[in-house]
Amino acid sequence: MQVYKFGGASIKNIEGIKNVTQIIQSFGAKNLLVVVSAMDKTTDRLQELAFAHINGNETRHEILESIKDFHFEIISKLFTDTKNPIYNDVANTFVEIEWLLEEDAEDAPDYLYDQIVSIGELVSSKIIAAFLNQQGTFCVWQDARNYIQTDNNYREANVQWEKTTNEIQKHLPSYLEQGIVITQGFIGNTSENFTSTLGREGSDYSAAIFSAALDAEKMTIWKDVPGVLNADPKWFDETEKIPQLSYRDAIELTYYGATVIHPKTIKPIQNKGIPLYVRSFIHPAELGTEISSEATTPPVPSFIFKVNQVLLSISPKDFSFIIEENLSHIFAIFHQNKVKVNTMLNSAISFSVSIDNDELKIENLIKDLSADFKVKYNKDMELVTIRYYNQQTIDRVTENKKVWLEVKSRNTCQMVMKNL
Numbered sequence: 001m002q003v004y005k006f007g008g009a010s011i012k013n014i015e016g017i018k019n020v021t022q023i024i025q026s027f028g029a030k031n032l033l034v035v036v037s038a039m040d041k042t043t044d045r046l047q048e049l050a051f052a053h054i055n056g057n058e059t060r061h062e063i064l065e066s067i068k069d070f071h072f073e074i075i076s077k078l079f080t081d082t083k084n085p086i087y088n089d090v091a092n093t094f095v096e097i098e099w100l101l102e103e104d105a106e107d108a109p110d111y112l113y114d115q116i117v118s119i120g121e122l123v124s125s126k127i128i129a130a131f132l133n134q135q136g137t138f139c140v141w142q143d144a145r146n147y148i149q150t151d152n153n154y155r156e157a158n159v160q161w162e163k164t165t166n167e168i169q170k171h172l173p174s175y176l177e178q179g180i181v182i183t184q185g186f187i188g189n190t191s192e193n194f195t196s197t198l199g200r201e202g203s204d205y206s207a208a209i210f211s212a213a214l215d216a217e218k219m220t221i222w223k224d225v226p227g228v229l230n231a232d233p234k235w236f237d238e239t240e241k242i243p244q245l246s247y248r249d250a251i252e253l254t255y256y257g258a259t260v261i262h263p264k265t266i267k268p269i270q271n272k273g274i275p276l277y278v279r280s281f282i283h284p285a286e287l288g289t290e291i292s293s294e295a296t297t298p299p300v301p302s303f304i305f306k307v308n309q310v311l312l313s314i315s316p317k318d319f320s321f322i323i324e325e326n327l328s329h330i331f332a333i334f335h336q337n338k339v340k341v342n343t344m345l346n347s348a349i350s351f352s353v354s355i356d357n358d359e360l361k362i363e364n365l366i367k368d369l370s371a372d373f374k375v376k377y378n379k380d381m382e383l384v385t386i387r388y389y390n391q392q393t394i395d396r397v398t399e400n401k402k403v404w405l406e407v408k409s410r411n412t413c414q415m416v417m418k419n420l
């Protein structure tokens, strides 16, 4: 069996949905599990809705109405028979949010966020399953929350592998024998039976979890790009497709921020030796990128850009050395504030890190660090990572820039920089 994953960009409108159903249909009639994300930017809109609810902002009703309108507009074009059960099914799914919005937002914000934001995947998967069935392709809609079991670390839930694998292996193979299974990415279920999410852009990871548990022959992520490129085409003019990548290089690229694949995706499929394909839903006949244990083509230099970085410089107040004890204290503070370090460098009395400028987190982080350390920061920095760098590639990205911090290993160079 195989696993396909379609992200929001592939199902952003009617043409997209029709195209995706054709790709699914050309696979065959069974033994395919399809993981879908929310349509277009629905998760961003639901996130706005969640924040509006948490902050008691009345705009929440307007936001919800616009999300509903977007989906019902699509439904009305795909299902001309207004008696099709999909109308009620989707309406009932939205009612769950309406109930939640009627109450004051007294529960923990991260919990509320997950209950609201998860609706996008539920609705999109229902629409796609209903459309396939309407077209005569038998498919079974499955609720991913019956399979992906997590802890209650809402917004970034951790998968409980044993329970998850057992549930998937117990029930899904018989459905896959009957037809195509459509399920959701991104969402899971806690032991208290509440909905959790696996972190933004986490649908790729969901597909990898299903692939690993089902020992899939291969997994394919369908994207709006021809495959994994040596840079994000949104930032770089002359990109080239990487036809083959090793798991190791894929994990390094995604760890440093190549957003084409969620960083947690590679480990489960690498552990099972399942090849991962990144292919274009716009040109589905083309081969894309193959990610597997061995890449036979030579590595090409790849560029990863992260903007809106904050460069923090942390030094002990009493001029003492930055040693293991200080470092473990500093990392504990980052961990408590859920802030991820994108790159770091230390000298005798100073420790520098580049982090995303997440306004909600940075203020508290600096406050906590300032209790024991002197903290200086610079905003509006850019972090550029070059994998398989050489001087020419460094010169190319540093033109008209001042480099504030540079970290090099044998294969990877990271620079934090700002316009001159």
Ligand SMILES: Nc1ncnc2c1ncn2[C@@H]1O[C@H](COP(=O)(O)OP(=O)(O)O)[C@@H](O)[C@H]1O
Pocket (backbone or CB within 6 Å): 006, 007, 008, 009, 010, 201, 222, 223, 224, 225, 227, 228, 229, 230, 231, 232, 233, 234, 258, 259, 260
């Ligand atoms: N190295 C890369 N190769 C290809 N695409 C990349 C790379 N880095 C970032 N991207 C971006 O990833 C986008 C696809 O991911 P995304 O928009 O999250 O898709 P989806 O909604 O299908 O999950 C591309 O449009 C591209 O801008």
Ligand SMILES: N[C@@H](CC(=O)OP(=O)(O)O)C(=O)O
Pocket (backbone or CB within 6 Å): 006, 007, 008, 009, 037, 038, 043, 044, 120, 185, 186, 199, 200, 201, 202, 203, 204
């Ligand atoms: N819909 C979720 C999960 C996801 O992975 O989406 P996409 O596949 O469109 O990046 C998000 O936007 O975070």
